Amino acid sequence: MKILLRVSVSPWFKNLLRALRLLGVLFLLVTCSKPPPPASTSEVRVVIFHTADLHGRVHRLPALAGYLKGERAKERRRGARVVTVDGGDFFQGTPEGDLTRGRLVIQAMNEIGYDAACLGNHDFDFGPAGVRDLAARARFPLLCSNVFESSTGAPPPYVKDAVTLPEACLELRGLTVAAPRAGEELAFLDASSALARRSWTPGMARVLLSHLGIERDRRLPGIDLAAVLGGHSHTRAIEERAGGFPIVHPGSHGLSVGRLELVLNVATGDVRSFKANLIDLRTWRGPEDARVRALVRRGARRIAKLMEEPIGTLSVGLSREHAADEGASSPLGNWACDALKAALNADIALLPRSSLRASLFAGPVTRGDVYEAFPFPDTAQWVDMGGRDLRGVLERAIGDGGRPLLDVAGLEVHYSPSARASRRILEIRAGTETLRNDRRYRVATTSFLIETWLGAPPGEGTRILRDVLAEHLGRNSPLRVEYRNRIFRKVE
Numbered sequence: 001m002k003i004l005l006r007v008s009v010s011p012w013f014k015n016l017l018r019a020l021r022l023l024g025v026l027f028l029l030v031t032c033s034k035p036p037p038p039a040s041t042s043e044v045r046v047v048i049f050h051t052a053d054l055h056g057r058v059h060r061l062p063a064l065a066g067y068l069k070g071e072r073a074k075e076r077r078r079g080a081r082v083v084t085v086d087g088g089d090f091f092q093g094t095p096e097g098d099l100t101r102g103r104l105v106i107q108a109m110n111e112i113g114y115d116a117a118c119l120g121n122h123d124f125d126f127g128p129a130g131v132r133d134l135a136a137r138a139r140f141p142l143l144c145s146n147v148f149e150s151s152t153g154a155p156p157p158y159v160k161d162a163v164t165l166p167e168a169c170l171e172l173r174g175l176t177v178a179a180p181r182a183g184e185e186l187a188f189l190d191a192s193s194a195l196a197r198r199s200w201t202p203g204m205a206r207v208l209l210s211h212l213g214i215e216r217d218r219r220l221p222g223i224d225l226a227a228v229l230g231g232h233s234h235t236r237a238i239e240e241r242a243g244g245f246p247i248v249h250p251g252s253h254g255l256s257v258g259r260l261e262l263v264l265n266v267a268t269g270d271v272r273s274f275k276a277n278l279i280d281l282r283t284w285r286g287p288e289d290a291r292v293r294a295l296v297r298r299g300a301r302r303i304a305k306l307m308e309e310p311i312g313t314l315s316v317g318l319s320r321e322h323a324a325d326e327g328a329s330s331p332l333g334n335w336a337c338d339a340l341k342a343a344l345n346a347d348i349a350l351l352p353r354s355s356l357r358a359s360l361f362a363g364p365v366t367r368g369d370v371y372e373a374f375p376f377p378d379t380a381q382w383v384d385m386g387g388r389d390l391r392g393v394l395e396r397a398i399g400d401g402g403r404p405l406l407d408v409a410g411l412e413v414h415y416s417p418s419a420r421a422s423r424r425i426l427e428i429r430a431g432t433e434t435l436r437n438d439r440r441y442r443v444a445t446t447s448f449l450i451e452t453w454l455g456a457p458p459g460e461g462t463r464i465l466r467d468v469l470a471e472h473l474g475r476n477s478p479l480r481v482e483y484r485n486r487i488f489r490k491v492e
């Protein structure tokens with residue numbers, strides 16, 4: 001711990017110091033010159049502001065920007081070096097985030113003035129091309145030390161391994177959990193292996209931006225870190241690891257900010273002391289930042305107009321649940337699978353029920369309604385599958401005999417919940433015949449299911465499932481879907 005020295009000085013000298021300090025502040029305000037040197041030339045005081053998991057909550061950003069800009073100016077006047085970082089998952093989760101593919105959030109983050117951000121798993125939702133686009137727009141580096149291109153084993157050129165901030169005596173690195181939507185082009189190493197491959201710049205304090213979640217942060221190898229600034233688990237917490245460094249998790253959605261103050265040895269980057277706290281912005285009453293507010297309002301207005309756009313009419317509502325039997329297929333799932341199967345000219349369609357997030361009601365349907373029902377940006381794709389593999393996938397979908405995890409088209413599935421695991425399916429009908437193990441089927445599904453379940457190379461198709469469904473509804477309006485169950489649980 002740092003030891004504070006007290007030196008007694010005479011009152012007139014105190015007054016002189018106070019006057020000089022005041023003059024210094026005025027001078028700074030007028031000229032915006034560089035901050036005064038720290039109290040001792042052998043140490044530097046660094047204040048790191050930290051957000052994570054903003055998840056497209058753009059309406060929180062004007063307040064966040066107001067707080068950060070005000071506090072940073074205050075800290076700089078006090079001689080601190082100030083750094084602003086984010087722990088990933090910037091945009092996924094709202095129409096403003098998703099429908100701009102993260103661009104609106106990155107624009108606001110540019111305006112806020114971030115120094116670096118770690119990529120989160122959802123920042124890969126639009127594949128490597130999406131990250132490349134955001135990296136080109138961001139005025140700060142996007143960090144990730146554990147992502148590699150599958151073909152070359154090298155880090156992708158648009159992702160930075162580390163950033164060094166010499167004036168703050170810091171080196172920053174990012175780690176993230178594997179992102180299934182990144183596709184086959186990219187591979188993620190586990191945190192320990194990735195860190196073992198990297199060397200740090202000597203003389204700098206090592207700060208890890210982690211999008212691993214707090215559980216994994218607690219198990220990180222002790223590699224002489226100054227701090228772990230985390231995200232992913234949406235936790236609000238400050239903990240001290242056995243090695244004596246803090247783990248800070250600032251929560252999510254821009255509702256709170258982490259503040260970590262480090263006093264560092266300028267020559268070695270060693271931490272002399274630290275102090276961490278969380279600021280709850282829900283109770284903060286300072287002024288919003290006008291520039292970020294204008295930016296967000298403009299962007300949100302465009303999205304609101306897009307979301308109100310009518311795209312079709314439903315004569316009958318499509319619920320995402322079967323009213324009486326949770327084992328049965330759902331009206332919404334049946335329709336989505338039928339539309340997908342038709343669009344990709346497939347024999348069969350499969351959709352994860354977890355991709356269906358809201359029911360569609362009878363009457364006019366807007367783009368916003370379809371967004372809420374299918375918020376994920378997975379693309380519609382098909383794969384060529386043998387009957388035996390397909391049966392395996394359906395057994396997995398039945399799982400422990402509870403609610404099946406998939407909805408289907410072109411199939412009728414009968415199962416027994418009480419049978420032995422992987423022996424629960426009694427019969428599968430494909431069209432007019434029983435599913436044949438020796439036949440190949442063209443199976444329409446989403447990029448997400450292909451990556452996570454099917455283990456097959458993706459086929460053609462780059463259109464987002466939601467857009468395929470919106471187009472089907474538009475073309476067939478007013479749409480009347482007769483519900484017939486496709487998944488039958490044997491009553492025992």
Ligand SMILES: [Zn+2]
Nearest residue numbers: 089120121232
């Ligand atoms: Zn995450």
